[in-house]
Amino acid sequence: MPDGAAATLQQQLAHRHQFDDVEQQREATSLGMWVFLVTEIMFFGGMFTLYVVYRALYPEAFAYASHHLDIRLGTTNTTVLITSSFTMALAVYGAQTGRRRLLMGALLVTMLLGSVFLGIKGMEYSHKFAEGLVPGAAFVYEGPDARHAQLFFSLYFALTGFHALHMIIGLGLLTWLLLGAWRARFGPAYHSPVEICGLYWHFVDIVWIFLFPLLYLVGFHLH
Numbered sequence: 001m002p003d004g005a006a007a008t009l010q011q012q013l014a015h016r017h018q019f020d021d022v023e024q025q026r027e028a029t030s031l032g033m034w035v036f037l038v039t040e041i042m043f044f045g046g047m048f049t050l051y052v053v054y055r056a057l058y059p060e061a062f063a064y065a066s067h068h069l070d071i072r073l074g075t076t077n078t079t080v081l082i083t084s085s086f087t088m089a090l091a092v093y094g095a096q097t098g099r100r101r102l103l104m105g106a107l108l109v110t111m112l113l114g115s116v117f118l119g120i121k122g123m124e125y126s127h128k129f130a131e132g133l134v135p136g137a138a139f140v141y142e143g144p145d146a147r148h149a150q151l152f153f154s155l156y157f158a159l160t161g162f163h164a165l166h167m168i169i170g171l172g173l174l175t176w177l178l179l180g181a182w183r184a185r186f187g188p189a190y191h192s193p194v195e196i197c198g199l200y201w202h203f204v205d206i207v208w209i210f211l212f213p214l215l216y217l218v219g220f221h222l223h
Helices: 003-014 022-057 059-068 071-097 100-131 146-182 192-216
Strands: none
Touching: 022 059, 022 146, 022 192, 059 146, 071 100, 071 192, 100 146, 146 192
């Protein structure tokens, strides 16, 4: 798309008719995302609270059960997500400054890192299925207090499963942004979609920062 046509398109997108001006439109989109993230905090907060309560009730069972999680894979995934937050910030900067190549490149790298995270998580899940640590009739656990250990793994799959679902949604959003960047829809005049999707991605990363110590490091003192 020629630069002139791209600039015109960005100006049109920057001010939709239902808003008084560009600033009001930007504030409305940002507010909408923050309200959505508050509901997500409440959702994950409830699950975290449930985990903390049961962790307090059965500390030894949870600590020993956590030994069956691969801390190396968990640490690798933590590094991957922290790096993806940096590349997502670069994508936002590229959109704000009109650096289309930086925007597209940073989005691609962020998507690659997100895919790596999901691949590693899938590997972890396959290990748990092979070891018989998936809660249910086929659950097999040779450590102490198997009933409460099964509760730990129920929470593990629930927390990490919902987090992975949010990651998949995030990858879908980044794919949409990448298509828009390729069509030169984003630039200094119009970049709020990149910013609000960036907020979502950072939120998902922060959730993992809490999940990692709660699940993987809870029994570290017993090693």
